[in-house]
Amino acid sequence: MTDLREAFCFFLRRGLGDMPQTREPEHVLTREEWNELFRMASVQAVSGVFIDGVASVSLRPDRDLWEQWIAHLFYLEQINERIACREEKWVGRLAEADIRVQVFKGSSVAAWYPYPLHRSFGDIDLVVEEGWQKLEEWLHGQGVPFRNEWGDLVVHEEGLTTVEFHPHREYLYNPVMNVRLQDWLKEGSSNELYLVCLIVHLRRHFLTYGIGLKQVCDVTMMLRRAHLNQSKLAYMLERLRLKRFSRFLFGFIDTYLGGANSYPFVPLFSDKDFALMREVIFHEGCLLKQVQEEKGSKERFPFVRTGRHAWFWMRRSLRLGGMMPDEVCWFLLHQVMRRVGF
Template sequence: MIDKERIYTVFFNLLRSGLWSKPIEAVEQLPLSPVEWKQIYDMAVAQTVEGLVFDAVERLDELHLPPTDIWMKWLVRVTKIEQHNKLMNQCLAEQILFFNNLEISPVLLKGQGVARHYEAPLRRSAGDIDWYFSTKEDYEKVNSWVTQKEVPVQYMPGRSMCYSYKGLEIDHHTNLIDLHNPFVKPFLNEFVRAEREHDRFIKVEGVACRVLSPVLNSVQVVSHVLKHLLSFGLGLRQLCDVARLYYVHFKDIQGHGLDKIYRRLGIGRWVVLLHDLLVRYLGLERRWLPYQADRAVHADWVMEDILRVGNFGFFDERYPEGQEVATGGRKNSFLRVGKNLLKYGRYAPMESVFFPLVQTYTRVFIK
């Protein structure tokens, strides 16, 4: 019989080791059986942290390594992640040059901009390439340029467009922060306007790429995490992104009143839960948090949800027959989202109310 507690202990120790490039703890739990290693591997894939965990596995002595078949399968997968990230960086640089020719300077959101904060950026599992355009004119100008290239495009409710470029999914957005409560919009708009004056530039394949300021980037990534928790769920990779952002930009963030900003945005209580996960499960030292909570909380129930449903809810074993990973479809969508809204409503009440209302409105009325 599989000891799940042991599996979780080893998994999180490996994850923390890979995330922070530190020695592996709890080695007394090793070695594992082939079945146990298969569970560790499957969990890492479901949570899209297989590269980070593999980074730690490579530090194990020979007696503690996984079986050869799992090791080789894992190595091939991580190698493909690294190759994919290199392709993404090349395509990012090409797109920036295209945008420069159009005299447009969009902001790169999440993704490769956050990956650079990792010890091994190429081993972070990548998703889409997301660009934010500050004005409607820039957004429509770029979209017009894309459609002239005769590539399939899809417009999504809420002013977003996605298309394929060299096999990668590219998303264009006009919405920067994934918060839906209309009552915080005046403060949010002013906050964004002020922080946009502190945009930064990073080098991608030798090309300058615009990214958000550390404070605004933190709010953007944290709100994106909440958005997915309110819908179908997310993987541990998104939490790792927050942890690395906080750690790398601690000096840039500290003293900027991020606690007050979160509270003004109506998500302060939920962020306290998030911070508990970052410290107790992901190993972020409490001193690297942007502020200390007034009271202690234990968000184990949130982690249970994350481990159950996997990346964006595609690995929820309660809905296996849908082949959701392959089809992109969701089983029992209304019920699943409804349960999440109720669970998190206590910690982000206004978002839990307005998230489904705004989603419904944009799908019905905005074309």
């Protein structure tokens, strides 16, 4: 498995635009190993980047498998083009109603990739910068069904993707830090602030059910290509108490994804929390939520399900508290308040 992980990360580095002198895996891969590598890429939602990496070297699976992967790339391109068109239509329609929105993640972060259409697609995330108070009325007037999910408005377009409307680009559980972040967002946007929001998003999901390589690749590409002011980025991350988590994240990027030319902080590699980050990304990222939801669906009694959730969050918070101690405390309070209806 270690050899396969090394091969997997090699192809990811190449797909992300790693330098051509990187050494190829030394042993010839069997068809079963190629299938396992593609499964790993699919689970982590980086299949397009992985195939780009394979395409950049002489190693190849057999012709039948390779043709299947090329067809998968064409599928990614078609869906991403369709989603980009939907994003433009939503932005335009809302602008006519004096509701100003911006695309977050999705095509806006894919633009930093060598092949933007090969980034795995997801929901359309629209951040409402002006006119949030008019959005529900406008959706009703347009006959668009939606539901409120913990303060976000969610639209399921039949046969298309899900559209999520957010009142804020990102948020922190710590209320003092969150006020600071929202103040910065009101002042305007920058590449540094966008990347900070990506890291906030990544850390929040890391704390709940884990995070996959797709979001880590997003951070990697911005570190490499977004022409960042590292001093400004360091200031923002430190002011939001993201420094420790970011240093482990940068260490992971440097070790497994080819790194970047510069970082706002020196990456950390040797702490036990680095091993924990590696464990969460490689083994929990896109699977833990599904496992927990399946367990919850089997519980007949709501109070048992609630107790199981509480025990899960407490254990997870204790496990991850070393990376983000203050955020963990506020996260637990947030979970309690949600469950009691606040």
